[in-house]
Amino acid sequence: MWLVGLVSLSSVLTACGTSLKKFPLQEKFGSTSTYSRLFDSTPAHTCEAARRALLSQGYITNITRDDLVTGQKSFQPDGESHLQLEIRVVCVPDSKDGQISLGFVTALQDRYALKKSNNSASVGVSAIGSVSLPFTSSNESMVKVGSETIVSDAFYDRFFDLVKQYLVSNAEPDEAP
Numbered sequence: 682m683w684l685v686g687l688v689s690l691s692s693v694l695t696a697c698g699t700s701l702k703k704f705p706l707q708e709k710f711g712s713t714s715t716y717s718r719l720f721d722s723t724p725a726h727t728c729e730a731a732r733r734a735l736l737s738q739g740y741i742t743n744i745t746r747d748d749l750v751t752g753q754k755s756f757q758p759d760g761e762s763h764l765q766l767e768i769r770v771v772c773v774p775d776s777k778d779g780q781i782s783l784g785f786v787t788a789l790q791d792r793y794a795l796k797k798s799n800n801s802a803s804v805g806v807s808a809i810g811s812v813s814l815p816f817t818s819s820n821e822s823m824v825k826v827g828s829e830t831i832v833s834d835a836f837y838d839r840f841f842d843l844v845k846q847y848l849v850s851n852a853e854p855d856e857a858p
Contacts, residue, residue, distance in 0.1 A: 715834050717785045718841045722848050724748055724772035724782040730847035731770040731784065734840065737847075740768065748772050761795040763823055766831075768840070786840060788831035793823040 720727045725747035732742055732750045740752030749771055756764040768788045775783040798820050831837075 715832070715837055716787060717783055718844075719775060720782050720784055720844070720848060721780070722782060723779055724774055726848065726851070727782040727784050727844070728770060728772040730844045730851065731772070731786075733847045733851070734843040735768060735770075737843070763793040765791045765793070767791075784841070784844065786837060788836065788840075790829055790831055791825060792827040794826045795821055796824040797821050 720730075722730070728745075728747055728750050732745050732752075735742055735750065735752035738754070740754045742750060742752045744751045749769070751767065751769045753765065753767045756766070758764065766788060767790075768786060771785040772782050773785070775781045
């Protein structure tokens with residue numbers, strides 16, 4: 682009896698193991714500068730420059746702190762799709778005196794598609810015969826169909842260049858002796 686139970690348990694576990702989809706390993710965790718840059722400024726100044734860079738490109742900033750800025754922008758390439766891009770910037774000190782900071786940036790793109798659904802019903806009235814009156818309605822809604830992290834080096838290079846421009850333009854002049 683216990684042997685039958687053991688065989689049954691084994692087959693259930695095997696079935697569960699084979700029904701799980703295996704995803705390819707995508708993280709390499711190598712040394713790369715795609716998502717980070719060093720800045721010759723404090724974390725607060727770096728995040729402020731990042732906030733200004735996002736605002737200058739039409740992003741709506743959701744969180745604005747000395748160590749974190751997030752911004753969001755929407756795009757509609759055609760009538761049946763929608764893209765939403767969210768950029769997150771984290772600013773941390775990278776020197777003991779806090780005058781050098783490291784900015785980490787990640788951009789996440791969500792894709793939405795138009796979903797159309799038709800609902801119909803008919804009503805039969807038996808007192809006067811077999812009469813059907815069709816009632817139809819259609820609903821359209823945007824449904825999230827995908828989400829991905831932007832991995833383009835050129836995208837992040839352009840963003841970091843814009844942050845550097847705002848750091849230079851908002852740098853405090855040195856005090857004269």
